[in-house]
Amino acid sequence: MTATSAYPRDKKGFREALARVHRYEAEGNAAGLIGELDSEFELGLLSVAGLAARALARLGDPRYAKHIRPLVRANSPFARFGALIALRELHDAETLPLALAALSDDEPGVRAAAAKTVALLGGPSERGAVAEIAASDPDLGVRLDAATVLVDVGDGRADAIVRAQVDALARNRWRGRRMAKAWRRLLERVTG
Numbered sequence: 001m002t003a004t005s006a007y008p009r010d011k012k013g014f015r016e017a018l019a020r021v022h023r024y025e026a027e028g029n030a031a032g033l034i035g036e037l038d039s040e041f042e043l044g045l046l047s048v049a050g051l052a053a054r055a056l057a058r059l060g061d062p063r064y065a066k067h068i069r070p071l072v073r074a075n076s077p078f079a080r081f082g083a084l085i086a087l088r089e090l091h092d093a094e095t096l097p098l099a100l101a102a103l104s105d106d107e108p109g110v111r112a113a114a115a116k117t118v119a120l121l122g123g124p125s126e127r128g129a130v131a132e133i134a135a136s137d138p139d140l141g142v143r144l145d146a147a148t149v150l151v152d153v154g155d156g157r158a159d160a161i162v163r164a165q166v167d168a169l170a171r172n173r174w175r176g177r178r179m180a181k182a183w184r185r186l187l188e189r190v191t192g
Helices: 013-027 030-036 048-058 064-073 077-089 095-102 108-121 125-134 140-152 158-172 177-191
Strands: none
Touching: 013 030, 030 048, 030 064, 048 064, 048 077, 064 077, 064 095, 064 177, 077 108, 095 108, 095 125, 095 177, 108 125, 108 140, 125 140, 125 158, 140 158, 140 177, 158 177
16 A cells, blocks of 8 residues: 555654554543544554554454444545454454455555455355456455465465466566565465
8 A cells, every 4th residue: 555645644643543542442442442433644554543443343342343334435545454454353244345345446455455354254256256356456466465365265266366376477577586486385385
């Protein structure tokens, strides 16, 4: 995800909001965390709203999902990313349609989080959308994340996708050795 945003870059405000999130989580203060879901503070790749969503999910009550769901459509990609992870951790049944829609998000990190959410919460038919992402997403990292989660859940489509990506990388050496190594490691997991 890019580090640019329309959100405030007030470092002091961000630190104060982040401290509140940590304090609310330590206290188990769900109401305080819910209040921080509206925070517009971001710094670097961190969003207070996204971090509050994840902290709320760690409290473990599935009823909190209704407060987190709107963040999946937030302007901030960092908030969307955090919301998808939080909803996945809560195993929220209403998350699947939101995650399927997020597979077409402009931000690669959000697409990757959505792919993992769909693969873990959905069934074989929903995993077909993740297989498409693993095979053809414009971002190689998103393809790797999607293929990895397909391997993790034992989806049979992963084998062919991983082999095709490794072959493509072997033909296009300019894509980077580190990414090629990651794909080869994934192929080793698939082939045993």
